[in-house]
Amino acid sequence: MAASFLRTLIPFDIYGGMKLTGKYFGKVFIQSNRQKKRTHFTAEYPEVKVKLAPRYRGRLQMIKDEQGEIKCVCCLACEKICPTQVITIEKGKKEGRKTPYPTRYDFEMERCIFCEFCVESCGFDSIILNHQFELAAYNREDFSHGMEGGFQNMFDVTPVGHYSVAEDVQ
Amino acid sequence: MPMTLTQLVVMALLQIVLLLAFVMMLVPLITFAERKVIAYVQVRLGATRTAGGLWGAQAGRTHKSRTLTGGLNGLMWYLGRVPMLSIFRGLPVFIADAVKLLTKEDIVPEGADKAVFILSPAISVISAFTVFSAVAFAPGALFTFPAWFPIVGGLPFNAFLTDINVGLLFILGISSVGVYGIVLGAWASNSKYPLLGGLRSAAQIISYEVPLTLSLLVPVILTGSLNFNEMARRTATEVHWLAIPLLFVGFFIYTTCAFAETNRVPFDLAEAETELVSGFHTEYTGMKFSFYFLAEYANMILVSALAAGFFLGGHYLLPFGFQTFLMKAGETAWFNQPSILFFLGKVLFLLFVFIWVRATLPRYRYDQLMHVGWKYLIPYTLVLIFVAALIRYIA
Numbered sequence: 001m002a003a004s005f006l007r008t009l010i011p012f013d014i015y016g017g018m019k020l021t022g023k024y025f026g027k028v029f030i031q032s033n034r035q036k037k038r039t040h041f042t043a044e045y046p047e048v049k050v051k052l053a054p055r056y057r058g059r060l061q062m063i064k065d066e067q068g069e070i071k072c073v074c075c076l077a078c079e080k081i082c083p084t085q086v087i088t089i090e091k092g093k094k095e096g097r098k099t100p101y102p103t104r105y106d107f108e109m110e111r112c113i114f115c116e117f118c119v120e121s122c123g124f125d126s127i128i129l130n131h132q133f134e135l136a137a138y139n140r141e142d143f144s145h146g147m148e149g150g151f152q153n154m155f156d157v158t159p160v161g162h163y164s165v166a167e168d169v170q
Numbered sequence: 171m172p173m174t175l176t177q178l179v180v181m182a183l184l185q186i187v188l189l190l191a192f193v194m195m196l197v198p199l200i201t202f203a204e205r206k207v208i209a210y211v212q213v214r215l216g217a218t219r220t221a222g223g224l225w226g227a228q229a230g231r232t233h234k235s236r237t238l239t240g241g242l243n244g245l246m247w248y249l250g251r252v253p254m255l256s257i258f259r260g261l262p263v264f265i266a267d268a269v270k271l272l273t274k275e276d277i278v279p280e281g282a283d284k285a286v287f288i289l290s291p292a293i294s295v296i297s298a299f300t301v302f303s304a305v306a307f308a309p310g311a312l313f314t315f316p317a318w319f320p321i322v323g324g325l326p327f328n329a330f331l332t333d334i335n336v337g338l339l340f341i342l343g344i345s346s347v348g349v350y351g352i353v354l355g356a357w358a359s360n361s362k363y364p365l366l367g368g369l370r371s372a373a374q375i376i377s378y379e380v381p382l383t384l385s386l387l388v389p390v391i392l393t394g395s396l397n398f399n400e401m402a403r404r405t406a407t408e409v410h411w412l413a414i415p416l417l418f419v420g421f422f423i424y425t426t427c428a429f430a431e432t433n434r435v436p437f438d439l440a441e442a443e444t445e446l447v448s449g450f451h452t453e454y455t456g457m458k459f460s461f462y463f464l465a466e467y468a469n470m471i472l473v474s475a476l477a478a479g480f481f482l483g484g485h486y487l488l489p490f491g492f493q494t495f496l497m498k499a500g501e502t503a504w505f506n507q508p509s510i511l512f513f514l515g516k517v518l519f520l521l522f523v524f525i526w527v528r529a530t531l532p533r534y535r536y537d538q539l540m541h542v543g544w545k546y547l548i549p550y551t552l553v554l555i556f557v558a559a560l561i562r563y564i565a
Contacts, residue, residue: 008546014530014531017530017531018526018527018530020530021211021526021529021530022526024210024211024212024213025207025210025211025526025529027213028209028210028211028213028214028215029210029257032210032215032256032257033250033251033252033253033254033256039213040210040213040214040215041213041214042209042214042215042218044215044218044247044250047247
């Protein structure tokens with residue numbers, strides 16, 4: 001009785017809440033500058049990139065082995081399983097290579113739904129979804145990736161901001 | 171020194187300009203502090219840069235931009251490495267806030283009572299600014315004008331505008347007028363949500379006016395005065411030692427009522443977004459909205475000044491009358507001198523507490539608000555007044 005009356009008289013819960021938020025405020029207030037071990041969760045995006053989770057699904061990328069050879073053997077498993085049919089492979093041959101060689105590997109990102117079925121179906125680990133998330137572009141053609149020609153490269157991570165018009169303006 | 175009429179007018183104008191500039195500059199800084207403090211409480215960083223695109227195409231994308239805002243952002247980015255200065259990153263946001271409010275389109279809704287609609291934010295802001303004329307930021311002169319100064323040379327520049335004997339009554343009376351601005355503006359909007367918000371606000375402010383005034387009666391009884399300077403001095407330095415716990419409890423009750431008076435969280439039922447779109451100022455835009463905004467924050471500064479003046483020891487160092495013990499060390503010691511810095515420090519701390527509470531507590535339900543006001547705060551304050559009268563009788 002007396003305890004409950006005292007509880008209504010003195011707001012202990014408010015005190016507890018204020019103490020908690022005050023603790024967090026003090027912590028972040030003192031260490032709000034950039035340092036190795038951050039206390040806050042803010043990502044200062046354009047300058048500092050967020051470290052993504054390993055399973056993040058970014059853009060489709062082809063992988064080369066240690067000799068610089070394309071690992072893809074044109075089994076067309078990825079082309080078949082793709083729900084939106086964004087992958088087109090043209091089978092070909094190359095001198096001194098036993099397995100088939102893709103002469104064309106086209107990837108149209110504008111329709112891609114980033115489901116990672118292609119990567120899962122690949123039996124040779126020759127494609128991955130890399131960690132690139134800055135995929136916006138001003139022209140529709142920029143979303144067509146292939147093995148040849150200019151920046152339409154299937155092998156590398158695209159340079160950041162490469163697609164933006166602003167880069168050309170400055 | 172007797173002053174001529176010209177000197178009186180010029181001096182008053184100078185004081186008014188300084189006071190208005192002080193309050194008007196403090197309001198955007200409080201909004202910036204609000205962003206930052208709430209962000210830090212939520213383990214974020216808050217505003218750290220301004221928007222890009224000012225004076226140059228595609229500016230502000232990174233800190234490397236060569237445009238004006240881009241350069242500013244670059245400066246703030248490098249400021250982020252400096253331990254304590256990194257708090258002030260994003261400070262230009264308050265200018266952007268003010269410019270945004272001033273340049274927005276001014277809409278008067280169809281069917282609104284146009285005259286009252288325009289008048290009511292003015293009522294709010296005038297009442298919020300007028301009360302500062304009775305607030306003393308320091309008991310004496312801030313500085314003395316040098317003799318070569320035109321018209322007012324050699325005269326002291328007081329830290330208060332007027333030193334009226336019924337200062338507290340004046341403050342409470344004028345600040346109560348502010349609720350007319352809210353109610354009339356809500357009613358004149360010709361819209362349902364503002365009307366509901368305005369009615370809630372009126373009921374809330376009227377019910378919390380009672381415990382607020384009653385809790386302010388405690389220092390009035392203890393000091394036997396209504397003059398701001400006199401009350402601040404006596405509650406800080408001349409109270410009986412029994413009154414210290416009384417002032418302590420009175421401070422918390424006063425602060426609770428002050429939160430309700432200024433429509434702040436956790437009592438901001440007038441602008442409960444989940445129920446009423448944004449309460450009484452739903453239909454207000456541009457300058458008129460910024461007037462309400464200004465009035466709310468000016469009221470915050472006012473209630474903080476009152477709490478600092480009457481409970482936290484006013485212009486002296488120690489709160490709750492502890493200064494009484496310190497006074498035995500001698501009147502001339504620096505910690506026994508009244509100073510505007512002590513007062514402003516207390517006011518700023520209380521403003522921080524306002525934001526801190528906003529970041530912590532959820533909003534009360536309407537019936538809970540009335541429950542707290544009528545069933546708890548008014549009996550508490552009556553008991554406090556009784557105890558204060560007893561102490562006054564003993565001492």
